[in-house]
Amino acid sequence: MAFTNSSLVTYKRLTSHCTKNRNHAIDTITIHCIVGQWTAKQGCDYFATTDRDCSSNYIVGKDGSIGLSVEEKDRSWCSSSSSNDHRAITIEVASDTTHPYAVTAQAYAALIDLVTDICKRNNIKELKWKADKSLIGQVDKQNMTVHRWFAAKACPGEYLYERHSAIAAEVNKRLGTVAKPPVVVTPTQPTTTVDVAKTIWDFFIGKGLNACAVAGLMGNLYAESALKPTNLQNTYEQKLGLSDSAYTQAVDNGSYTNFVKDSAGYGLAQWTYWSRKQALLQYAQKVKKSIGDLTMQLEFLWQELQSYTSVTKTLKAATSIQVASDAVLTGYERPANQSDAVKVKRAGYGKKYYDQYASSTAKPTTPTASVPYLVKVDASVLNIRKQPTTSSAITGAIKDKGVYTIVEEASGAGATRWGKLKSGAGWISLDYTKRA
Numbered sequence: 001m002a003f004t005n006s007s008l009v010t011y012k013r014l015t016s017h018c019t020k021n022r023n024h025a026i027d028t029i030t031i032h033c034i035v036g037q038w039t040a041k042q043g044c045d046y047f048a049t050t051d052r053d054c055s056s057n058y059i060v061g062k063d064g065s066i067g068l069s070v071e072e073k074d075r076s077w078c079s080s081s082s083s084n085d086h087r088a089i090t091i092e093v094a095s096d097t098t099h100p101y102a103v104t105a106q107a108y109a110a111l112i113d114l115v116t117d118i119c120k121r122n123n124i125k126e127l128k129w130k131a132d133k134s135l136i137g138q139v140d141k142q143n144m145t146v147h148r149w150f151a152a153k154a155c156p157g158e159y160l161y162e163r164h165s166a167i168a169a170e171v172n173k174r175l176g177t178v179a180k181p182p183v184v185v186t187p188t189q190p191t192t193t194v195d196v197a198k199t200i201w202d203f204f205i206g207k208g209l210n211a212c213a214v215a216g217l218m219g220n221l222y223a224e225s226a227l228k229p230t231n232l233q234n235t236y237e238q239k240l241g242l243s244d245s246a247y248t249q250a251v252d253n254g255s256y257t258n259f260v261k262d263s264a265g266y267g268l269a270q271w272t273y274w275s276r277k278q279a280l281l282q283y284a285q286k287v288k289k290s291i292g293d294l295t296m297q298l299e300f301l302w303q304e305l306q307s308y309t310s311v312t313k314t315l316k317a318a319t320s321i322q323v324a325s326d327a328v329l330t331g332y333e334r335p336a337n338q339s340d341a342v343k344v345k346r347a348g349y350g351k352k353y354y355d356q357y358a359s360s361t362a363k364p365t366t367p368t369a370s371v372p373y374l375v376k377v378d379a380s381v382l383n384i385r386k387q388p389t390t391s392s393a394i395t396g397a398i399k400d401k402g403v404y405t406i407v408e409e410a411s412g413a414g415a416t417r418w419g420k421l422k423s424g425a426g427w428i429s430l431d432y433t434k435r436a
């Protein structure tokens with residue numbers, strides 16, 4: 001295939017820091033930030049004279065100038081990946097020297113012009129960007145790559161990284177590629193998908209907590225993170241210039257190294273204090289999961305909760321959402337505001353999950369014991385309930401220790417066993433009884 005170079009170039013100075021004759025057709029675009037507000041001339045001159053083994057095909061200057069440093073037919077030394085640079089046109093863009101490595105409007109406009117021109121001449125019909133490292137090399141799915149996928153670097157910086165979709169969209173428009181209509185996601189209340197909430201519910205029920213406890217816990221998690229495991233505290237999204245997903249990805253790929261000590265709340269429980277964030281990070285690394293992985297965070301949360309003994313004790317015995325929620329609020333989450341209003345609000349969130357899931361959690365099942373049989377109640381006060389799955393008592397409580405007849409058995413929330421009393425037609429927990 002005949003290689004050409006862009007006619008948009010305003011300055012040309014080739015560098016010897018390259019590999020002659022690329023071994024792959026051009027089918028990928030890799031945009032970098034040069035970490036300096038340079039002109040194209042400054043960039044080309046640098047690559048031509050430096051002792052460092054680095055270069056790029058093009059440099060886009062802060063003033064919109066475009067420099068050619070390595071001809072398109074040759075492979076630049078740019079992205080810390082031989083296979084990437086053999087198939088990609090690499091472009092260094094003048095940028096600020098600090099996060100988020102912003103570029104000027106002139107540089108951004110020139111970048112779009114240049115990328116469009118590269119695509120046209122190299123028969124790249126559509127730019128595809130999914131921010132998905134696992135698609136490297138699958139150019140039919142994604143033909144833009146970023147330096148941070150190949151090395152522990154922030155490159156191309158958040159400013160350009162966040163604009164990759166926009167760059168692709170604008171270039172595709174100019175290429176005449178008919179874009180599919182964007183999928184409009186309408187936010188609903190609550191903002192989490194049913195599946196996430198259900199997964200969390202089932203997880204804690206599976207750990208043996210009853211429905212009230214799980215609802216109380218989930219109401220707090222909803223208040224903290226809207227049940228979004230990749231949630232980065234909003235004030236830090238602005239401070240760090242990172243979205244939830246960009247922060248998560250940067251922590252995962254090692255380009256962001258201040259996760260433990262940045263004091264930013266993160267994840268389901270909005271872990272903030274450095275030792276807790278450190279433990280979370282170490283746990284994620286141990287199980288080889290993303291820092292934003294839902295199941296990983298649940299397992300970690302459960303493990304962490306075990307050291308909050310008074311909270312877990314309250315949760316295990318909880319007979320109301322409010323009690324469970326308050327215990328989590330004041331003993332585990334401990335936000336600055338623990339007022340009565342906050343308590344009511346969080347328990348209210350919990351109640352929504354309770355109403356949604358509790359009844360389906362524990363349908364009475366086939367009796368495991370042949371009934372009727374007698375049990376001996378050791379506790380002096382034992383509530384009698386309408387259903388094994390709800391907390392509502394009917395006829396007060398059994399106040400007397402003694403022997404009672406169980407006419408039916410069923411499982412309640414959290415795999416607890418319940419027995420139906422002949423007298424009163426209510427249910428009692430069999431956790432407090434022995435066969436008589």
Ligand SMILES: [Zn+2]
Nearest residue numbers: 032033147155
């Ligand atoms: Zn780079």
